[in-house]
Amino acid sequence: MGELEIFLQILFWGLYAGCIYILLATGLNLIFGVMKIVNFAHGEFLMVGAYVTATVFALTGLNPYVIILFSMVVLVAIGAAVERFCFRPILGTGKLNEIFLSLGLIYLFQNLAALIWTDKWQSIQSPYASISIPIGPLNVPLDYIIIIVVTAIILAGLHLFLKRSRTGRAMRATSQNRKGAMLVGIDVERMDVFSFSIGCALAAAAGTLWVVSGQVFNPYMGSIPAVKAFAIIILGGLGSIPGAIIGGLIYGVAENGAAFLLGGMWKDAVSFIILIVVLVVRPTGLFGESGE
Amino acid sequence: MRYAVLFIACVIGAILFAGCTQQTPSQTTQPEEIKIGVIVSMTGPASNVGKNMWQSAVVAADEINADGGVFIKEYNKKIPIRLIQGDDESTQQGGQKAVTKLITDDKVDILVGGYSSAVTSTYEQIVADHKVPFIVTGASSPIITHRTDIDTSYIFHHCPTTDSYGQYTTWFIDQVIRPAINAKFGFPDDRNLRVAIIYQDSPFGKGGLSAMNNTITNDKLKMEIVGQQSYKMGESDFRTVLTSIKATNPDVVYAVVFPNEMAQMLPQARRDVQMDTIFLVPENNDAPEYYKGIGNYGEYSIIESRFSPYTAPKGPIADAAMAFKNKFKDKWGAFPDMMGASTYEGIYIAAKVSENAGTLNKDAIRQALGTLSMPQMVEAMSDGTISFSKDFRESRFDLYMEQLIWDPTVNECRPVIVWPDALKDTSFVLPDWYKPGSA
Numbered sequence: 001m002g003e004l005e006i007f008l009q010i011l012f013w014g015l016y017a018g019c020i021y022i023l024l025a026t027g028l029n030l031i032f033g034v035m036k037i038v039n040f041a042h043g044e045f046l047m048v049g050a051y052v053t054a055t056v057f058a059l060t061g062l063n064p065y066v067i068i069l070f071s072m073v074v075l076v077a078i079g080a081a082v083e084r085f086c087f088r089p090i091l092g093t094g095k096l097n098e099i100f101l102s103l104g105l106i107y108l109f110q111n112l113a114a115l116i117w118t119d120k121w122q123s124i125q126s127p128y129a130s131i132s133i134p135i136g137p138l139n140v141p142l143d144y145i146i147i148i149v150v151t152a153i154i155l156a157g158l159h160l161f162l163k164r165s166r167t168g169r170a171m172r173a174t175s176q177n178r179k180g181a182m183l184v185g186i187d188v189e190r191m192d193v194f195s196f197s198i199g200c201a202l203a204a205a206a207g208t209l210w211v212v213s214g215q216v217f218n219p220y221m222g223s224i225p226a227v228k229a230f231a232i233i234i235l236g237g238l239g240s241i242p243g244a245i246i247g248g249l250i251y252g253v254a255e256n257g258a259a260f261l262l263g264g265m266w267k268d269a270v271s272f273i274i275l276i277v278v279l280v281v282r283p284t285g286l287f288g289e290s291g292e
Numbered sequence: 293m294r295y296a297v298l299f300i301a302c303v304i305g306a307i308l309f310a311g312c313t314q315q316t317p318s319q320t321t322q323p324e325e326i327k328i329g330v331i332v333s334m335t336g337p338a339s340n341v342g343k344n345m346w347q348s349a350v351v352a353a354d355e356i357n358a359d360g361g362v363f364i365k366e367y368n369k370k371i372p373i374r375l376i377q378g379d380d381e382s383t384q385q386g387g388q389k390a391v392t393k394l395i396t397d398d399k400v401d402i403l404v405g406g407y408s409s410a411v412t413s414t415y416e417q418i419v420a421d422h423k424v425p426f427i428v429t430g431a432s433s434p435i436i437t438h439r440t441d442i443d444t445s446y447i448f449h450h451c452p453t454t455d456s457y458g459q460y461t462t463w464f465i466d467q468v469i470r471p472a473i474n475a476k477f478g479f480p481d482d483r484n485l486r487v488a489i490i491y492q493d494s495p496f497g498k499g500g501l502s503a504m505n506n507t508i509t510n511d512k513l514k515m516e517i518v519g520q521q522s523y524k525m526g527e528s529d530f531r532t533v534l535t536s537i538k539a540t541n542p543d544v545v546y547a548v549v550f551p552n553e554m555a556q557m558l559p560q561a562r563r564d565v566q567m568d569t570i571f572l573v574p575e576n577n578d579a580p581e582y583y584k585g586i587g588n589y590g591e592y593s594i595i596e597s598r599f600s601p602y603t604a605p606k607g608p609i610a611d612a613a614m615a616f617k618n619k620f621k622d623k624w625g626a627f628p629d630m631m632g633a634s635t636y637e638g639i640y641i642a643a644k645v646s647e648n649a650g651t652l653n654k655d656a657i658r659q660a661l662g663t664l665s666m667p668q669m670v671e672a673m674s675d676g677t678i679s680f681s682k683d684f685r686e687s688r689f690d691l692y693m694e695q696l697i698w699d700p701t702v703n704e705c706r707p708v709i710v711w712p713d714a715l716k717d718t719s720f721v722l723p724d725w726y727k728p729g730s731a
Contacts (some may be wrong), residue, residue: 119340121555215553
């Protein structure tokens with residue numbers, strides 16, 4: 001392998017890894033932006049999304065990239081229920097309650113998943129698993145190109161929704177100033193449900209892309225991606241969607257670059273070192289604003 | 293007054309009588325069961341292995357109890373076994389909690405199990421402090437009985453260590469793969485074979501790495517390690533690590549990994565990074581989930597093994613292994629894995645040493661473990677017997693190498709034994725797509 005080929009290969013793996021992180025972190029940031037809650041159980045929605053896709057795929061044999069829509073709809077419903085029955089009753093009662101509630105949800109979702117799908121790790125194979133496409137010196141599996149394109153489409157859709165739709169603008173207004181939004185007649189509780197549901201749907205998309213890429217999944221798979229998603233939104237700036245996107249990309253590329261240059265053991269460490277450096281230099285994160 | 297004196301005398305008499313009867317050992321100290329604590333990962337990431345170990349233990353206990361239990365000479369009768377489950381939750385803290393409960397609350401006579409060297413080595417201190425005989429059937433790092441910071445004299449190791457994994461794998465590479473590559477590509481016999489190693493950053497992974505290094509050095513083999521990469525346990529994206537390894541141009545790759553990791557690494561290596569090389573993995577990967585997970589990307593890869601769900605070496609243990617697999621499948625609807633097999637044997641070892649000791653005294657059981665010599669059961673043992681070495685209390689297994697071949701009838705790979713000659717079904721095949729490494 002030539003040096004240029006290796007460099008491009010590592011960059012591509014970083015871009016792919018970044019896609020999963022971006023979807024998860026964007027959803028988390030959307031929820032935090034509107035509701036200002038800390039949900040450590042967000043990774044469990046990725047896990048449920050992965051299982052929903054895998055189950056439908058096993059039952060119907062449908063293309064998993066089509067199932068992503070179904071998985072997102074299912075998670076919209078689950079997200080709405082969790083928001084309504086778990087987070088809304090404790091909203092504003094203190095961060096500690098939110099943290100312990102979300103920790104409890106982690107165990108609840110993990111055990112429920114283990115009960116329904118067993119806790120054995122599983123994997124599925126994409127229908128395009130054997131297809132690779134030459135891009136310059138690289139021979140890239142088609143699935144990864146689809147994953148990057150799907151991520152871009154979802155993010156573009158989210159951008160349009162938030163910028164152009166009435167509900168999207170109301171969500172942004174709630175994110176910017178909750179009391180102000182209430183004063184101008186926005187139903188902020190409705191915005192909470194929307195943001196939580198959309199956040200969960202994005203996690204479901206991340207879970208689907210996770211399984212389509214051939215990675216194994218089990219009920220405990222969500223914890224590590226959730227921690228990374230939190231680091232990404234802090235890096236990018238709390239509440240900032242562009243920050244989550246840029247942060248996710250930085251994370252993906254930095255992790256893979258570190259794994260190549262320093263060894264696999266440094267993969268997680270380097271990302272958190274970057275986080276520390278950014279916080280020291282710019283405590284609000286890359287795209288965060290003071291007071292957010 | 294006379295009645296009062298009589299009443300008090302009766303009470304005193306009754307107390308004295310009760311006291312006397314309590315002195316009779318045959319009525320109060322005779323145990324109703326032999327309590328075996330089975331420490332396994334019933335929850336958490338290692339739970340698929342842990343459940344298999346527990347289920348195997350139950351199969352063994354059922355068989356022993358169906359025969360009335362274990363004869364204990366001190367009580368002159370057979371006593372049934374009761375298994376008490378300790379869930380280490382796949383974590384070090386969980387392991388400490390579970391072992392403490394088994395020893396102090398449940399007051400088990402013997403401990404069996406222990407998976408993940410990192411977890412097991414954490415609670416060994418508790419076992420050592422309470423001097424409870426412990427038959428380790430899952431953790432594979434040699435540190436389990438080699439460490440000197442605690443008293444490990446009550447701990448006996450009944451599963452091959454990573455030293456054995458690495459040693460047998462290195463011998464196989466040297467004796468079979470190296471000549472096959474040289475013959476096919478016209479390389480000189482003295483060409484050094486290029487080996488790359490990917491290992492989990494844990495006692496298990498590091499053990500495999502050092503075992504291969506030591507075997508190459510000590511046996512002066514014509515092999516060189518051209519690249520090595522570690523990763524954190526639980527990693528799922530190996531693409532960059534594999535790209536790094538590919539850049540070293542290896543002839544073969546030895547991956548000291550867990551099955552859930554290898555089921556991702558192998559497809560990523562063959563499909564994403566296009567590594568046309570032979571992968572070798574240690575025995576813990578020889579599990580049904582692994583075959584399902586790797587799909588056709590696993591074809592022609594190698595597993596070092598001692599108990600496979602889908603094959604068994606010809607010879608005396610073949611029937612016993614098949615009987616165990618069938619019983620397990622009848623009871624649990626699945627196949628046992630090798631950690632299950634050694635735990636199944638671990639329960640039998642616990643029963644045998646209790647019988648040999650003739651008592652449930654822990655020190656006597658420990659001594660019986662030290663002098664144990666019982667026929668091999670479902671796994672091939674050196675000399676055909678299960679016994680523990682005098683130095684580090686390790687049993688010695690006869691290991692073999694399997695090559696995976698795609699079976700279109702089940703849509704999964706299936707193993708065939710290709711080494712050693714005494715056990716092999718067929719010869720190792722270097723696939724057409726294989727590309728050797730280069731300096």
